[in-house]
Amino acid sequence: MPDCAKPLSAWFWVSLLLVFLAWAGRAHGENYQARIIDVQARTNGTSLSIGASLDYRLSPTAREAVLKGIPLTWHVDVQLRKPGLLWDTIVFRQILPVRLKFHALLNQYEVLTPQGQEEMFLTLNAAIHYMSSLHDWVRIDNSLLTDDLVLALKIRFNREKLPVPLRPFSYLDAQWFLSSDWLSWPLAN
Amino acid sequence: MVSLQRLVVMASGKLKLPASVSILALFGFVLLSLQLMSTATQESSALSELYSWLLVINTLGSIILLALVAFNAYSLVRELRKKEAGSRLTLRMISLFVLLALAPAATVFYFSVQFLHRGIDSWFNVEIDRAMDDALELSQSALAQRMNWHIKQTRQIAERLEGKSETLMALELGAITIETGAIEAAVFSGRGHILASSSINPADILPNLPDEQVWLQLKQNKQYFAFDPGEDDEMLVRVILPIERNQNRFLQMFYPIPARMTDLADSIEFAFIRYQEMTFLRNSLKTSFSLLLLLVLLLSLFAAIWIAFISIRAIVAPVRELVKGTQAVAEGDYRRQLPVMTQDDLGFLVESFNQMTRRIARASEETRAAGLEVENQRAYLETILANxxxxxxxxxxxxxxxxxxxxxxxxxxxxxxxxxxxxxxxxxxxxxxxxxxxxxxxxxxxxxxxxxxxxxxxxxxxxxxxxxxxxxxxxxxxxxxxxxxxxxxxVTDLIQAQKNAAWGEVARRLAHEIKNPLTPIQLSAERLQHKLSKELPESSQEFLAKATRTIVQQVEAMKRMVDDFSEYARPSKRQVEKLNLIDLIQQVTALYPPSDVNFRFNVASHHVIVEADPVSIRQVLHNLIKNAQEASVGQPCCIDIKVAKAVRNNNDYNNADYVEFSVYDNGSGLNGEQIETIFEPYVTSKAKGTGLGLAIVKKIVEEHGGAIWADTSYNAGAGFVIQLPVFEFGTDE
Missing domain, CATH: 3.30.450.20 (PAS domain)
Known part of the structure; x- marks a missing residue:
C-alpha cells in the first residue's frame, strides 16, 4: 500500500478532537444565547393566546455592533407540533420577527415589532426589556388544539441580516451565537 | 486485433464528451459562481441573501476540485512508482504547469491582498472620524435647539390653558394650532381621557395618545418630549406637559420639523451610521475580502490544475502508447501496432512508429527465415561431416x-x-x-x-x-x-588390402609359373637317378643319388612353398556356422599334450557364439600355438588364452558386438621392426618358416570381419589379440 494512501495518524485525529473541544468549550464558556424564561398560554374560548418572557442577551461584540448602527434581527419561532414516531408534524407555525436598531441622530434605540410598529427607547436596556415580552402576539384557533400537541419556542438570531462581511464569521464566532435552544412542553400542561 | 483496439477507442471516444467541452463547461461554471459571489457581496444586490450559500457552494466546489487534484496526483504517484510509461513526462509537465500557474497567481494574490488592506485602511482616519462626530453633533444640536424652542412654546400654551374649562380649551386649541404651526394639539386627563383636541388634518378625528412607554416616562419625569417618526419619513417633535400642577390634565403638541432639516439630518445620520458600520467591519472586511480572493485563487487554481491533468494526460497518451510500443519492440514484439488517436504531429509520429514496426517485423521475419536456412545448411553440413x-x-x-x-x-x-x-x-x-x-x-x-x-x-x-x-x-x-x-x-586396411592383393597375385603367379616346372624337374631328377645309377661308378652313383635327392627335396620344398602361397592366394570358400568359440578353443588345445604346452585360460564366459568357419578358426589357433611352441625352444611352453567381450564402433559395453580372444606365450617375443611387418608374407624369424603363417591367420580373421594385431604392451613374450564379431555372448552366473 502506498504511503500516501495510509490513513491519517491517530495523533492527527486526537489533535483535531482537542481543538474542537477547546473551541466548543470556549463557545460554551461565553454563552450569549437567548433564553425563554416563561411561557403563558391563555384560552379565551375561541383561540389560544401565547405569551412569553424572553431574555435577549447581547455579547460585547453584538452590543458594539448595535451601537455602530448595525441592526440585529431575531425570529421568534412558535410551533405547535404533533409528536410522531420518527419526526414531529408541525400543526401550526408562526414566526415573529423582531429588529433592534440604534438611531445615532436621536440617540435612541428602535425596536421593530412583529406588527411592523417602531418603538423608540432612550436606553438599550429599555429596548431589550420591551423585546423581552411576547405580548399575546400569537393566537391559535381552538379548532387546531388537541391534548397530544406540543408547544415549541425558539429564538433564532438571523445572521443573514448582518452585513455581508460579517456573515461568514458570525457562524464561527461564539459572540454571535445569540439564538436560543428549542423549548417545548405538552400543551396539556 | 489492432482494428479491434481502434474500434474500442472510437467507441469510447463517442461515449465520452470531448475534453475541450468539459474544460469550457468547468471554466464557465467557475466564472459564473465567482461572478455570483462577487455580486452577492453588494448589500443592495438581490443575491446578498444568498451570500452564505454561494460561499458554501464555492467552498465545496474548491474542496471537490482539490479532491480531484489530489486523486489525480495520487494516481500519478502510483504510476510513477510502477514506472508506467509516460508518468515521468506527465509529472514534469504538471509540475511545470503548476509552477507557471501558481507563481503569478500567488504574486497577484499577495499584492491584491496588500492593496485591499491598504485601500480599506485608507477609508478611515482621525479627521473623517472627527468630522462625522461633529456633523452628527451639529445635527443633534440643531434638533435639540428646535426641541427646546417647542418645549418653551408648549409651556406657554399650557400656562395659557391653565384653569380653563374643557370647552374653552377645545375652542382655543384650534387657534393655538394655527398660531404655533403644530399639526396636532390635544388635552387629556391623567387617566388618558381626551378632553380636547385639534388637528390641521380634518381626517384625524382622534389624537395620537401616548402609549405605555410614554406614560411611564411622563409619570417619572412630569414631562415628555421626543422626536417621533411621522408619515412619509416626516420627523415630528412630540411635547407633553402638565397644564396644572396637580397633573390632572396634560397638553400634547406635535410640531413638524422642516423637511429640509429632516433630510439633512437623515443624510448626516446615514453617513455617520455607515461610517460607524464600516469602522466596526474594518477587520471583517479585510478578512472577508482576503478569504474571497483566496477562494477565487484556489477555485481557479484547482480548476486549472485539474484541467491541466486532463489535458496533459490527453497529450501524453500517444507518448505513453509510444513508450509501451517501444518497450514491446525492445522485448522482441515487432508486430505491435499503436492506435492513431490524433491527426497532429504525435499522430504522425505514431503512424511512423507503426510503419517502422511493420518494416522491422518484415525484416525480422526475413532474417529469421535466412537464419533458419543457414541453420539448416549448417545442420546438413554437420550431418555430412559427422557421417x-x-x-x-x-x-x-x-x-x-x-x-x-x-x-x-x-x-x-x-x-x-x-x-x-x-x-x-x-x-x-x-x-x-x-x-x-x-x-x-x-x-x-x-x-x-x-x-x-x-x-x-x-x-x-x-x-x-x-x-x-x-x-x-x-x-x-x-x-x-x-x-x-x-x-x-x-588407410591401414586399404594398404593391407593392396598388399594382400599384391601378394595374392605373386602367389598366383608363383603357383602358375613355378609349380608347373617343378614336377618335370622332379621326374627328370628321379629318371636321371634311375637311368644313370647303374651306369656310373659306385663313387659317382653316391654323388648322383645325393644330388638327385637334394633336387627332389628342394623341389618338394618349393612345392610346399607354392602350396602355401596357393593357400594364401586362394579365394576363401568358408562354410560359416554358429559355433561356441570356447568349445572350439578347448578342442584345439586338447590336441596338444600338457607335457608340450601348458595352457592357461581366462574366459569371461563359456558361452560365446560366433558365426565362423570352424576349419579356418582351427587353423588360426594351430598357427598361433605352433608359433608359440617354436618361439619357446629350450623352455616349457606356456600359453595364456583370454576371452572377453570387446567394444568397437563406439558402442557401450552392454551392447558389445565383438569377442576378443588373446594368445600370449612366453617365447622370445617380437621387436619393434617385427611388430610392424609380422603379418606380411615372407616375414619370419624362423629358419624353416615360409613367413606365411601369420599372414594367413590375419587373412582368415579379416575374412571373418575381425581384426588381429600384436599386443605391444605385452613384454613377456609375444601376444596376439584377435577380435571377431560375436553372435551371442553369454554370462556365467
Whole structure:
C-alpha cells in the first residue's frame, strides 16, 4: 500500500478532537444565547393566546455592533407540533420577527415589532426589556388544539441580516451565537 | 486485433464528451459562481441573501476540485512508482504547469491582498472620524435647539390653558394650532381621557395618545418630549406637559420639523451610521475580502490544475502508447501496432512508429527465415561431416581444437570433441599411444602455411595403423590465419588390402609359373637317378643319388612353398556356422599334450557364439600355438588364452558386438621392426618358416570381419589379440 494512501495518524485525529473541544468549550464558556424564561398560554374560548418572557442577551461584540448602527434581527419561532414516531408534524407555525436598531441622530434605540410598529427607547436596556415580552402576539384557533400537541419556542438570531462581511464569521464566532435552544412542553400542561 | 483496439477507442471516444467541452463547461461554471459571489457581496444586490450559500457552494466546489487534484496526483504517484510509461513526462509537465500557474497567481494574490488592506485602511482616519462626530453633533444640536424652542412654546400654551374649562380649551386649541404651526394639539386627563383636541388634518378625528412607554416616562419625569417618526419619513417633535400642577390634565403638541432639516439630518445620520458600520467591519472586511480572493485563487487554481491533468494526460497518451510500443519492440514484439488517436504531429509520429514496426517485423521475419536456412545448411553440413568416414578436426589460430566429427573418434579411438579448446600436445599427454601421430599433426599445423598431405604410421592399442592426413590452413578475408582443418583417414586396411592383393597375385603367379616346372624337374631328377645309377661308378652313383635327392627335396620344398602361397592366394570358400568359440578353443588345445604346452585360460564366459568357419578358426589357433611352441625352444611352453567381450564402433559395453580372444606365450617375443611387418608374407624369424603363417591367420580373421594385431604392451613374450564379431555372448552366473 502506498504511503500516501495510509490513513491519517491517530495523533492527527486526537489533535483535531482537542481543538474542537477547546473551541466548543470556549463557545460554551461565553454563552450569549437567548433564553425563554416563561411561557403563558391563555384560552379565551375561541383561540389560544401565547405569551412569553424572553431574555435577549447581547455579547460585547453584538452590543458594539448595535451601537455602530448595525441592526440585529431575531425570529421568534412558535410551533405547535404533533409528536410522531420518527419526526414531529408541525400543526401550526408562526414566526415573529423582531429588529433592534440604534438611531445615532436621536440617540435612541428602535425596536421593530412583529406588527411592523417602531418603538423608540432612550436606553438599550429599555429596548431589550420591551423585546423581552411576547405580548399575546400569537393566537391559535381552538379548532387546531388537541391534548397530544406540543408547544415549541425558539429564538433564532438571523445572521443573514448582518452585513455581508460579517456573515461568514458570525457562524464561527461564539459572540454571535445569540439564538436560543428549542423549548417545548405538552400543551396539556 | 489492432482494428479491434481502434474500434474500442472510437467507441469510447463517442461515449465520452470531448475534453475541450468539459474544460469550457468547468471554466464557465467557475466564472459564473465567482461572478455570483462577487455580486452577492453588494448589500443592495438581490443575491446578498444568498451570500452564505454561494460561499458554501464555492467552498465545496474548491474542496471537490482539490479532491480531484489530489486523486489525480495520487494516481500519478502510483504510476510513477510502477514506472508506467509516460508518468515521468506527465509529472514534469504538471509540475511545470503548476509552477507557471501558481507563481503569478500567488504574486497577484499577495499584492491584491496588500492593496485591499491598504485601500480599506485608507477609508478611515482621525479627521473623517472627527468630522462625522461633529456633523452628527451639529445635527443633534440643531434638533435639540428646535426641541427646546417647542418645549418653551408648549409651556406657554399650557400656562395659557391653565384653569380653563374643557370647552374653552377645545375652542382655543384650534387657534393655538394655527398660531404655533403644530399639526396636532390635544388635552387629556391623567387617566388618558381626551378632553380636547385639534388637528390641521380634518381626517384625524382622534389624537395620537401616548402609549405605555410614554406614560411611564411622563409619570417619572412630569414631562415628555421626543422626536417621533411621522408619515412619509416626516420627523415630528412630540411635547407633553402638565397644564396644572396637580397633573390632572396634560397638553400634547406635535410640531413638524422642516423637511429640509429632516433630510439633512437623515443624510448626516446615514453617513455617520455607515461610517460607524464600516469602522466596526474594518477587520471583517479585510478578512472577508482576503478569504474571497483566496477562494477565487484556489477555485481557479484547482480548476486549472485539474484541467491541466486532463489535458496533459490527453497529450501524453500517444507518448505513453509510444513508450509501451517501444518497450514491446525492445522485448522482441515487432508486430505491435499503436492506435492513431490524433491527426497532429504525435499522430504522425505514431503512424511512423507503426510503419517502422511493420518494416522491422518484415525484416525480422526475413532474417529469421535466412537464419533458419543457414541453420539448416549448417545442420546438413554437420550431418555430412559427422557421417564422413574420414576424421575431420578443425583448429583455431592457436592450434586448439574447435570441432571434431564422429569419424575422428572412431579412427583415433578417443573422444576428440571432449577436448575442445585444448591443443593436440595436451591430448597426446593424456593418450600416450597416440603421441606419435598427434605430435606429428601438431608440428605440421604449426609449420605448414599451405595445404599439406602426409601418411603417418603409428602403433596404437589396436596395432599398427596408418593415417593419411591432409591439412588446410584457414585464412580470413584480411589474410590473417584463423585456424586449420585436418582431414585424416585410416588407410591401414586399404594398404593391407593392396598388399594382400599384391601378394595374392605373386602367389598366383608363383603357383602358375613355378609349380608347373617343378614336377618335370622332379621326374627328370628321379629318371636321371634311375637311368644313370647303374651306369656310373659306385663313387659317382653316391654323388648322383645325393644330388638327385637334394633336387627332389628342394623341389618338394618349393612345392610346399607354392602350396602355401596357393593357400594364401586362394579365394576363401568358408562354410560359416554358429559355433561356441570356447568349445572350439578347448578342442584345439586338447590336441596338444600338457607335457608340450601348458595352457592357461581366462574366459569371461563359456558361452560365446560366433558365426565362423570352424576349419579356418582351427587353423588360426594351430598357427598361433605352433608359433608359440617354436618361439619357446629350450623352455616349457606356456600359453595364456583370454576371452572377453570387446567394444568397437563406439558402442557401450552392454551392447558389445565383438569377442576378443588373446594368445600370449612366453617365447622370445617380437621387436619393434617385427611388430610392424609380422603379418606380411615372407616375414619370419624362423629358419624353416615360409613367413606365411601369420599372414594367413590375419587373412582368415579379416575374412571373418575381425581384426588381429600384436599386443605391444605385452613384454613377456609375444601376444596376439584377435577380435571377431560375436553372435551371442553369454554370462556365467
Amino acid at each position: 564422413l568416414t574420414a576424421g575431420v578436426i578443425s583448429f583455431d589460430a592457436d592450434c586448439r581444437i574447435r570441432t571434431a566429427n564422429q569419424a575422428a573418434y572412431r579412427i583415433l579411438r578417443i573422444p576428440v570433441s571432449h577436448f575442445v579448446g585444448e591443443n593436440l600436445a595436451s591430448l597426446a599427454h593424456t593418450h600416450g599411444e597416440l603421441d606419435d601421430v598427434l605430435t606429428a599433426i601438431q608440428r605440421l599445423l604449426e609449420q605448414a602455411d599451405d595445404i599439406w598431405e602426409q601418411r603417418i604410421v603409428f602403433l596404437g592399442n589396436n596395432g599398427r595403423q596408418e593415417l593419411l592426413c591432409r591439412g588446410t590452413p584457414l585464412f580470413s578475408q584480411h589474410g590473417e590465419r584463423t585456424g586449420a582443418v585436418v582431414v585424416f583417414d585410416d
